[in-house]
Amino acid sequence: MTKNQRAVKAVELLKEKYPDAVCSLEYKKPHELLIATRLSAQCTDARVNIVTKDLFKRFKTIDDFADADISEIEEIIKPCGLYKTKAKSIKEMCIQLREEYNYILPDTIEELTKLSGIGRKTANLIVGDVYHKPAIVTDTHCIRICSRLGLTKNKEPKKVEDDLRRVIPPDEGNDFCHRLVLFGRETCKARGERCDDCCLFEVCSYGAKKIKK
16 A cells, blocks of 8 residues: 555545544634634643633634733633743734734735744644645644654654645645544554554554554
């Protein structure tokens, strides 16, 4: 089986197991997804969803965040960790959205990564979930699982993204990455992976080697 064939089969198998591919971060407005993803750095999505309930209730618009007292943002997001850095970038990105982008989130990775605190992972998520364009979100689950599947030998997110763009059908990439998160939490964990109960076992070189040992 070639790498491309393995990738296409992995997409099909995950689609069967997880028909509904949705982002685990809760949001109603595009800028809320941007902010929630910024908060998710070194923090669980579950905790972010708890924090953003209060955050988005207090600050409803881009203007609210741009004009906010940064200490108030810090106080609300403190449970997410790195709260001073995150609060600073949240306020700055909202000022940028107001002053440079007329309140509209950019629809390209190149422009999104010009926003304060926004890297390629977040930019890909916005491009995929908000604008429904081809995207590859290389979070820890994606990097770990795709390495085990033999779809990449790299660990650096940008290089993994490039590798996956070569083998994953463009219209499947965003949903595939959402499904990898669900699969990574349930089955293909960093520790205690369940290779004997894995829907991707037939296309996984890591699982085959482990069982053989």
